[in-house]
Amino acid sequence: MFKTGCPYxxxxxxxxxxxxxxxxxKIDNTMEIYDNEILVDVDVLNIDAASFTQIRRAAGDDxxxxxxxxxxxxxxxxxxxxxxxxxxxMFIGRVAQIGPALQDETDLKVGDKIASLVSLSLTPLHIExxxxxxxxxxxxxxxxxxxxxxxxxxxVLPPDLPERLALAVLDVAGAPAQTARLVHPGDxxxxxxxxxxxxxxxxxxxxxxxxxxxxxIGIGSGANSCTRMRETGxxxxxxxxxxxxxxxxxxxxxxxxxxxxxxxxxxxxxxPGTEMASxxxxxxxxxxxxxxxxxxxxxxxxxxxxxxxxxxxxxxNGYAKGHAQIALQVLRxxxxxxxxxxxxxx
Amino acid sequence: MFKTGCPYxxxxxxxxxxxxxxxxxKIDNTMEIYDNEILVDVDVLNIDAASFTQIRRAAGDDxxxxxxxxxxxxxxxxxxxxxxxxxxxMFIGRVAQIGPALQDETDLKVGDKIASLVSLSLTPLHIExxxxxxxxxxxxxxxxxxxxxxxxxxxVLPPDLPERLALAVLDVAGAPAQTARLVHPGDxxxxxxxxxxxxxxxxxxxxxxxxxxxxxIGIGSGANSCTRMRETGxxxxxxxxxxxxxxxxxxxxxxxxxxxxxxxxxxxxxxPGTEMASxxxxxxxxxxxxxxxxxxxxxxxxxxxxxxxxxxxxxxNGYAKGHAQIALQVLRxxxxxxxxxxxxxx
Numbered sequence: 172m173f174k175t176g177c178p179y180x181x182x183x184x185x186x187x188x189x190x191x192x193x194x195x196x197k198i199d200n201t202m203e204i205y206d207n208e209i210l211v212d213v214d215v216l217n218i219d220a221a222s223f224t225q226i227r228r229a230a231g232d233d234x235x236x237x238x239x240x241x242x243x244x245x246x247x248x249x250x251x252x253x254x255x256x257x258x259x260x261m262f263i264g265r266v267a268q269i270g271p272a273l274q275d276e277t278d279l280k281v282g283d284k285i286a287s288l289v290s291l292s293l294t295p296l297h298i299e300x301x302x303x304x305x306x307x308x309x310x311x312x313x314x315x316x317x318x319x320x321x322x323x324x325x326x327v328l329p330p331d332l333p334e335r336l337a338l339a340v341l342d343v344a345g346a347p348a349q350t351a352r353l354v355h356p357g358d359x360x361x362x363x364x365x366x367x368x369x370x371x372x373x374x375x376x377x378x379x380x381x382x383x384x385x386x387x388i389g390i391g392s393g394a395n396s397c398t399r400m401r402e403t404g405x406x407x408x409x410x411x412x413x414x415x416x417x418x419x420x421x422x423x424x425x426x427x428x429x430x431x432x433x434x435x436x437x438x439x440x441x442x443p444g445t446e447m448a449s450x451x452x453x454x455x456x457x458x459x460x461x462x463x464x465x466x467x468x469x470x471x472x473x474x475x476x477x478x479x480x481x482x483x484x485x486x487x488n489g490y491a492k493g494h495a496q497i498a499l500q501v502l503r504x505x506x507x508x509x510x511x512x513x514x515x516x517x
Numbered sequence: 518m519f520k521t522g523c524p525y526x527x528x529x530x531x532x533x534x535x536x537x538x539x540x541x542x543k544i545d546n547t548m549e550i551y552d553n554e555i556l557v558d559v560d561v562l563n564i565d566a567a568s569f570t571q572i573r574r575a576a577g578d579d580x581x582x583x584x585x586x587x588x589x590x591x592x593x594x595x596x597x598x599x600x601x602x603x604x605x606x607m608f609i610g611r612v613a614q615i616g617p618a619l620q621d622e623t624d625l626k627v628g629d630k631i632a633s634l635v636s637l638s639l640t641p642l643h644i645e646x647x648x649x650x651x652x653x654x655x656x657x658x659x660x661x662x663x664x665x666x667x668x669x670x671x672x673v674l675p676p677d678l679p680e681r682l683a684l685a686v687l688d689v690a691g692a693p694a695q696t697a698r699l700v701h702p703g704d705x706x707x708x709x710x711x712x713x714x715x716x717x718x719x720x721x722x723x724x725x726x727x728x729x730x731x732x733x734i735g736i737g738s739g740a741n742s743c744t745r746m747r748e749t750g751x752x753x754x755x756x757x758x759x760x761x762x763x764x765x766x767x768x769x770x771x772x773x774x775x776x777x778x779x780x781x782x783x784x785x786x787x788x789p790g791t792e793m794a795s796x797x798x799x800x801x802x803x804x805x806x807x808x809x810x811x812x813x814x815x816x817x818x819x820x821x822x823x824x825x826x827x828x829x830x831x832x833x834n835g836y837a838k839g840h841a842q843i844a845l846q847v848l849r850x851x852x853x854x855x856x857x858x859x860x861x862x863x
Contacts, residue, residue, distance in 0.1 A: 468807070
């Protein structure tokens with residue numbers, strides 16, 4: 172008999188009561204699933220970089236001490252939610268059991284190899300044994316199990332792509348998926364920070380969706396970033412200018428577009444202070460999609476008002492339906508991006 | 518002969534070079550206008566509440582000392598941009614001169630009484646004399662002049678509405694204007710913080726646009742707020758629940774909608790930690806409009822991903838074309854809101 176669970180996993184919150192699993196101090200990591208949960212045999216934990224660095228420092232890079240810290244976190248919290256950094260990571264594993272309430276709602280089969288796309292900071296985890304610690308890759312090989320809630324996101328790892336390459340792309344899957352939705356044929360699309368990982372995926376989707384009547388412009392501050400955009404051929408125009416200099420960006424985009432500016436601007440730059448450049452470079456009535464986690468809500472809201480710019484500004488949602496398939500498909504369609512990503516991230 | 522100015526007023530930035538007027542330490546407040554500027558004889562400064570409180574404290578509520586502090590700020594910066602709080606305020610005045618490049622682009626006439634809708638923190642200002650300081654109203658009556666850039670927003674004060682009432686509504690004009698754009702006939706609209714100033718204006722627009730086939734639900738944490746929503750009749754359903762409790766909000770909205778949740782959620786609550794309640798209460802594929810300045814970009818972005826919710830999330834832009842007319846029109850159309858606002862804000 173299975174117990175009935177909440178789709179957000181609140182049935183496993185032990186303290187404080189009323190919290191969601193991510194906000195909770197401690198969750199129940201009993202590996203007996205509820206009717207709408209998925210049990211996974213975990214092979215690898217990809218610990219969030221900030222969290223793993225903190226643990227390595229605290230343990231003086233001693234593998235036994237690192238293992239002890241990790242086991243202690245999970246024993247205390249029921250999840251690998253680093254209490255110092257507040258961050259988690261993701262896991263890779265094989266599906267062991269699917270709750271009966273989910274049987275008709277998922278294509279997943281027992282034995283499928285999946286990566287979790289929700290954070291370890293909200294995932295019930297049990298570690299039987301730590302088998303190996305890869306210091307340089309933020310990876311820990313374990314014997315253990317984890318639970319995915321009904322609302323939990325995951326991706327089946329594709330047989331045709333190397334695992335590390337797939338993981339690198341899945342990490343930013345929301346960006347190309349949202350780009351695919353927002354770009355219309357004929358649009359002038361500006362990708363700020365187009366030479367980075369998410370930026371290049373966005374350039375690819377933008378070029379594909381804007382089509383022959385559209386136009387894709389990439390902005391990068393460094394020479395390497397601009398070279399990547401040029402060599403992949405994904406940006407029709409590449410502008411080397413710092414996104415923290417709004418007037419320089421405005422001038423460059425005005426010149427490149429004959430003063431018409433961008434219909435859609437996608438901001439993928441992970442540095443603070445790039446909101447105004449995005450706002451000024453976008454035409455009246457246009458749209459700005461902020462995927463950068465360094466975005467300041469108030470800088471964007473007050474900045475647009477201060478210059479009287481009537482633009483639609485979107486908060487980047489890391490999830491969009493089908494985002495994993497869309498992101499992985501880019502690597503199948505684009506030989507040049509696959510080669511570049513294999514060199515940089517695999 | 519007029520000099521040619523930049524629409525964003527960068528031609529008046531003295532230091533640091535390359536900044537926009539708001540980010541600049543000092544701007545040129547010479548009251549000789551460029552070809553695309555508007556000169557205004559200023560009657561009243563509405564100092565931002567945080568700024569005025571700071572000045573009052575520093576001056577020990579002594580009117581002469583307050584005047585000295587204000588004159589000193591403007592002498593040093595060319596604008597009333599409080600260096601301690603970083604905030605400004607707005608002005609009321611009469612149009613004195615319109616630059617020739619703007620003559621065909623504006624309906625404004627010399628002599629029109631206007632309120633500025635951009636911050637004093639970016640507005641060139643010259644104070645001839647401080648005539649009166651209203652301590653309790655954050656208002657200072659002056660003899661002086663100010664300059665509006667081509668991109669600067671303003672509203673002509675309507676002859677049929679009391680000045681203080683118009684100002685109170687203009688202060689949040691973006692909220693009802695954006696609501697008017699986002700609501701479709703038949704929508705279920707949730708207004709979080711519907712009993713506040715911007716919330717009530719949003720409720721009005723939501724009810725009007727959703728129409729007889731739609732539905733408007735207001736959420737408030739306090740009894741007074743809920744009473745205001747009920748007495749105005751603007752929300753068909755009023756739920757008293759705290760927006761910082763996501764599960765309680767989810768449960769209340771599920772019950773009220775038979776599990777269908779909201780097509781559009783408008784967040785007007787100026788307290789932190791209300792992102793998750795807005796995300797959970799909105800249906801898959803729905804839209805959330807964050808008007809609250811207390812919104813955290815990362816809490817919204819990571820929160821939606823954490824619960825696997827595919828929702829469109831918008832950053833509230835304080836400006837939308839025609840926002841002043843839309844907001845003032847609400848007070849003409851709604852007798853009950855006009856009476857309530859006259860009691861609360863005029």
